[in-house]
Amino acid sequence: MYRRYKAASRLNQTVHSLSFAARSSALAAALFLSACDFFLSDPGTEAPGESGLSSPWIGKSLDSLGEVAAIAVRDGRLFVANRHAAAPGVAAVDTATGLITEYYPEIVAPSSLAFTSAGHLIVTETSFNYMEGSVSVINVPAKKIRKSVITFGSDNGAVAGEDGRVYLFDRTTGAVTGFTGNEPGAGVAFDVQTGAGSNPYDIAVTNGKAYIPRYNSKSLLILDATLLGGGVRDSIDLSAYSKDTATLAPRMASVTAHGGYVFVTLQRLRANYSANDTSLVVVINASTKVIEKTIALRFRNPVATAAQGDFLYVTGIAGYGDQLGGVERINLSTRQHAGTVITEAALAADVFDFVPAGNGTGYVAYSTDFGVHTRLKKTPSAAVAKVAP
Numbered sequence: 001m002y003r004r005y006k007a008a009s010r011l012n013q014t015v016h017s018l019s020f021a022a023r024s025s026a027l028a029a030a031l032f033l034s035a036c037d038f039f040l041s042d043p044g045t046e047a048p049g050e051s052g053l054s055s056p057w058i059g060k061s062l063d064s065l066g067e068v069a070a071i072a073v074r075d076g077r078l079f080v081a082n083r084h085a086a087a088p089g090v091a092a093v094d095t096a097t098g099l100i101t102e103y104y105p106e107i108v109a110p111s112s113l114a115f116t117s118a119g120h121l122i123v124t125e126t127s128f129n130y131m132e133g134s135v136s137v138i139n140v141p142a143k144k145i146r147k148s149v150i151t152f153g154s155d156n157g158a159v160a161g162e163d164g165r166v167y168l169f170d171r172t173t174g175a176v177t178g179f180t181g182n183e184p185g186a187g188v189a190f191d192v193q194t195g196a197g198s199n200p201y202d203i204a205v206t207n208g209k210a211y212i213p214r215y216n217s218k219s220l221l222i223l224d225a226t227l228l229g230g231g232v233r234d235s236i237d238l239s240a241y242s243k244d245t246a247t248l249a250p251r252m253a254s255v256t257a258h259g260g261y262v263f264v265t266l267q268r269l270r271a272n273y274s275a276n277d278t279s280l281v282v283v284i285n286a287s288t289k290v291i292e293k294t295i296a297l298r299f300r301n302p303v304a305t306a307a308q309g310d311f312l313y314v315t316g317i318a319g320y321g322d323q324l325g326g327v328e329r330i331n332l333s334t335r336q337h338a339g340t341v342i343t344e345a346a347l348a349a350d351v352f353d354f355v356p357a358g359n360g361t362g363y364v365a366y367s368t369d370f371g372v373h374t375r376l377k378k379t380p381s382a383a384v385a386k387v388a389p
Contacts, residue, residue: 213252
């Protein structure tokens with residue numbers, strides 16, 4: 001199982017709080033409008049939604065996808081959020097052949113992907129002008145998509161939690177909503193506000209606690225994941241690691257829980273968002289809330305992480321066009337750096353994301369034109385297996 005997160009590109013947003021009741025009303029309205037195809041069909045009936053098997057994208061190669069926003073691997077297939085201006089959608093790629101086998105068209109361009117525990121794919125969508133957002137659901141076994149089943153945020157994201165929930169982030173309002181099952185807006189078990197202007201980026205759940213890094217905040221938020229409203233708020237101050245003397249925010253980009261520890265990646269950008277200082281992974285004992293150590297990253301400005309087994313893969317972009325970034329690994333069990341996977345210099349490109357795909361292979365999202373187009377490359381076994389001293 002893969003757990004992945006990609007950092008958002010929008011910073012310093014004006015954030016407004018919404019009450020749970022207000023957002024519940026909005027969800028209810030969206031559910032009513034799409035009720036005809038929102039809920040699960042009766043046994044024996046055809047699954048609702050539009051087929052992913054009738055697109056002209058089918059049969060094309062992986063290289064044809066040029067606006068990659070998010071990637072995920074499951075059961076031998078690579079799923080790609082493609083923010084193509086004329087034909088946005090999610091592609092399913094056969095990892096053996098590198099060919100697109102399904103393409104699910106979207107109304108709004110996809111921004112992130114997260115699998116439910118039953119294997120359905122939750123797709124968050126954000127318009128190119130960041131004025132509207134929505135959530136779609138792909139029934140992967142049935143190869144059908146229900147498009148924009150609810151509206152949700154204008155700068156949003158989704159994360160598959162270790163507790164079997166999918167968590168939706170509305171970075172504009174600061175809302176984090178976790179639900180069970182395959183229906184966003186139904187089965188809501190966690191619904192919180194992370195603070196005005198805090199910009200929540202990720203979530204990790206372990207032993208009933210939810211850990212939420214907030215990009216614009218000095219502290220890691222800790223809530224009770226078993227309570228709808230998160231219970232009593234707690235936090236861990238990480239301002240000592242900040243390089244932004246104005247806000248003291250260390251620019252928390254992701255969080256992962258493993259073996260009783262919580263791992264938080266810190267970009268440590270300066271006030272002008274320059275990546276001139278060493279980025280870190282802070283290792284926190286979940287039981288004591290004590291920061292036991294920090295791990296220095298070789299590549300500055302981490303923007304994406306992917307956990308597989310005992311390893312956390314961290315993608316750092318450094319600066320655009322400088323080719324000083326790459327992908328590296330952290331051993332979550334030993335809590336030690338585990339070497340470099342691939343460098344931007346080797347790719348002659350900027351890197352934006354990476355997911356391991358099994359059998360010593362992986363997929364890296366890269367760009368040679370400063371992010372105007374982002375494509376995917378399957379890395380050879382030797383590249384992924386390489387652990388530099």
